[in-house]
Amino acid sequence: xxxxxxxxxxxxxxxxxxxxxxxxxxxxxxxxxxxxxxxxxxxxxxxxxxxxxxxxxxxxxxxxxxxxxxxxxxxxxxxxxxxxxxxxxxxxxxxxxxxxxxxxxxxxxxxxxxxxxxxxxxxxxxxxxxxxxxxxxxxxxxxxxxxxxxxxxxxxxxxxxxxxxxxxxxxxxxxxxxxxxxxxxxxxxxxxxxxxxxxxxxxxxxxxxxxxxxxxxxxxxxxxxxxxxxxxxxxxxxxxxxxxxxxxxxxxxxxxxxxxxxxxxxxxxxxxxxxxxxxxxxxxxxxxxxxxxxxxxxxxxxxxxxxxxxxxxxxxxxxxxxxxxxxxxxxxxxxxxxxxxxxxxxxxxxxxxxxxxxxxxxxxxxxxxxxxxxxxxxxxxxxxxxxxxxxxxxxxxxxxxxxxxxxxxxxxxxxxxxxxxxxxxxxxxxx
Amino acid sequence: xxxxxxxxxxxxxxxxxxxxxxxxxxxxxxxxxxxxxxxxxxxxxxxxxxxxxxxxxxxxxxxxxxxxxxxxxxxxxxxxxxxxxxxxxxxxxxxxxxxxxxxxxxxxxxxx
Numbered sequence: 081x082x083x084x085x086x087x088x089x090x091x092x093x094x095x096x097x098x099x100x101x102x103x104x105x106x107x108x109x110x111x112x113x114x115x116x117x118x119x120x121x122x123x124x125x126x127x128x129x130x131x132x133x134x135x136x137x138x139x140x141x142x143x144x145x146x147x148x149x150x151x152x153x154x155x156x157x158x159x160x161x162x163x164x165x166x167x168x169x170x171x172x173x174x175x176x177x178x179x180x181x182x183x184x185x186x187x188x189x190x191x192x193x194x195x196x197x198x199x200x201x202x203x204x205x206x207x208x209x210x211x212x213x214x215x216x217x218x219x220x221x222x223x224x225x226x227x228x229x230x231x232x233x234x235x236x237x238x239x240x241x242x243x244x245x246x247x248x249x250x251x252x253x254x255x256x257x258x259x260x261x262x263x264x265x266x267x268x269x270x271x272x273x274x275x276x277x278x279x280x281x282x283x284x285x286x287x288x289x290x291x292x293x294x295x296x297x298x299x300x301x302x303x304x305x306x307x308x309x310x311x312x313x314x315x316x317x318x319x320x321x322x323x324x325x326x327x328x329x330x331x332x333x334x335x336x337x338x339x340x341x342x343x344x345x346x347x348x349x350x351x352x353x354x355x356x357x358x359x360x361x362x363x364x365x366x367x368x369x370x371x372x373x374x375x376x377x378x379x380x381x382x383x384x385x386x387x388x389x390x391x392x393x394x395x396x397x398x399x400x401x402x403x404x405x406x407x408x409x410x411x412x413x414x415x416x417x418x419x420x421x422x423x424x425x426x427x428x429x430x431x432x433x434x435x436x437x438x439x440x441x442x443x444x445x446x447x448x449x450x451x452x453x454x455x456x457x458x459x460x461x462x463x464x465x466x467x468x469x470x471x472x473x474x475x476x477x478x479x480x481x482x483x484x485x486x487x488x489x490x491x492x493x494x495x496x497x498x499x500x501x502x503x504x505x506x507x508x509x510x511x
Numbered sequence: 512x513x514x515x516x517x518x519x520x521x522x523x524x525x526x527x528x529x530x531x532x533x534x535x536x537x538x539x540x541x542x543x544x545x546x547x548x549x550x551x552x553x554x555x556x557x558x559x560x561x562x563x564x565x566x567x568x569x570x571x572x573x574x575x576x577x578x579x580x581x582x583x584x585x586x587x588x589x590x591x592x593x594x595x596x597x598x599x600x601x602x603x604x605x606x607x608x609x610x611x612x613x614x615x616x617x618x619x620x621x622x623x
Contacts, residue, residue, distance in 0.1 A: 132557075293562035295555065354556050364558060401559025414558065 116315025128305030136498025163242035218413035219276030258444020263320035265375025273420025285410035338389025342369020368396030431459035550598035
C-alpha cells in the first residue's frame, strides 16, 4: 500500500506517467483478491460465528455479519474511502483524508493505483472495512438489537475505521512515523476485536452467562467457516502486496505456515490441559494464526512466520480460556480474545521479526537506519494510538447508535426466545 | 400379556432388533430418549468452557408379548445389548390389561 501511495503522492507528471501503466497480471490478482476477501465476511466469518451461536440465535448472528458487510460497503463508497485514502489540507491529514472524494468524486474508471485500476483498489479496501466491523459482532451476539447494530456499523466505519486506516495506510500520522502493518494487524484485527470488547462491556453479559450451558449449534459450521476464512486470507494478505509479485508470493507462504502452526499449537495445548483435542480448538488456532501473521505477512522469513503463528495461537488461547474467565466479561465468540490479542502480538512481532531487507520494508526506522529498537517503538506507538482511538470512538458511536434506536439491548423476552424468531421472524433450522 | 420396556445404548439398537426378529418378535415401538443412571453424565468442552451434560442419549424399546415369552425376550435383549460397561441400560416388565388392533378389531393375544 505504501508503495502505491508514495508513487501517487509524487505529483511530477512525468514520474506519474512512468509509474502508472496498467499491468494485466496485477489487475487480475487484485480483482481476484477482492473476491477472496469478500468471501471471508458473508461466508467465512458468518459461518465461523454462526456455528458457535446457540441454535435459537444462529440466523441473527449470520445476519449481523452479512448485514455488516452490505452496510459497511455502501458507507465506504459514500464517504469511508475519502476519509481513509483521500488527502486533506494541512494538519488534518494526520488523522483523516478529508471529504474531497465523497461518492468517489474525482476518481474516473480509467484512473490507476500504481499498476491496476483505482476502482479495484476502492473495492478491495471496502471489503477490509466491512470485515473489520463484522469481527466486532462476535462479542455481542444473542443480545444486541439488530437495528442498533446496523446504525453502529454505518457510523463506526466512518468515525473509527476510516480515520485509523488513514493514519496507518492512507498517509496519516502513523504512516509518517513508519509503522509496519502489512495487511491489517492494527487496522483490522486489533481494531475490530477491541470494538467488540467495548460493546460487550457496555451491553453487559447474556442472561445466564457462566451459569447455564450455552452450547454451540454446530462446530462443523464453525470449522467450515474457519476454512473459508483461511481461503479468503490469501486475498487479504497476498492481495496486500498490491500486485502479482514476489512479495505476494512471500505473503502466501507465510500466511499458510503461520496458520498451520497456530492450528497445531491450540490443538496441543488443549490436548495437554483437557486431555482432548477439540475441533473448535483447531479452528480457533487457525484463526489466531491467520490474525497474528497478518501485519507481518510480507515482512518476515518463513521461520519467523512459523513462530509468530504458534505464539499468536497461544496468546489467543490465553485470552479465551484464561483471561476471559478471570475477568468475567462476556466476549461471546472471543472477537477480543482472538482478534485483538493475536493482532496485538502480530503487530509487536512484526517489529521483532521483520527482515532487514530494503526490498520488503516500508519506510520507517528499520529501513532508513537499520534501527530495530526504533522500529519496535513505532510498533508500540501504533498499537497504543489505534487502541485509544478504537476505545473512545467505539464508546461514542455506541451511545449515538443506542440513542437513535431506543436502547442497544433486546428485551428479556426476545433474549430468552431467541433473536431469530423474535427479531427476524425466521428460524435457522426447520427440522 | 406383558410390556417389556428396555432402555439401551443407541448403537445397540440394530443388534437388539435383529436378535428379537430371530426369535419371532414381529413388532416394537422405538423412541430416542435421554436420561441417566449410575453412569451419570459426561462433560463437553468448548474453548476451555466445560459443560456437564447430565442426560445421555439412549434408545427406549417397547415390546408387548405373551406371558410365556417374557423370559426369552429378556435374555435375548440382555445378550444383544450388553457391553459389560457402565450405561448398558435396564429392562422393565409390566402388565398389560387389554390390546386392540385398530384395523380388524382383534383383541388381546390375536392383536399382538
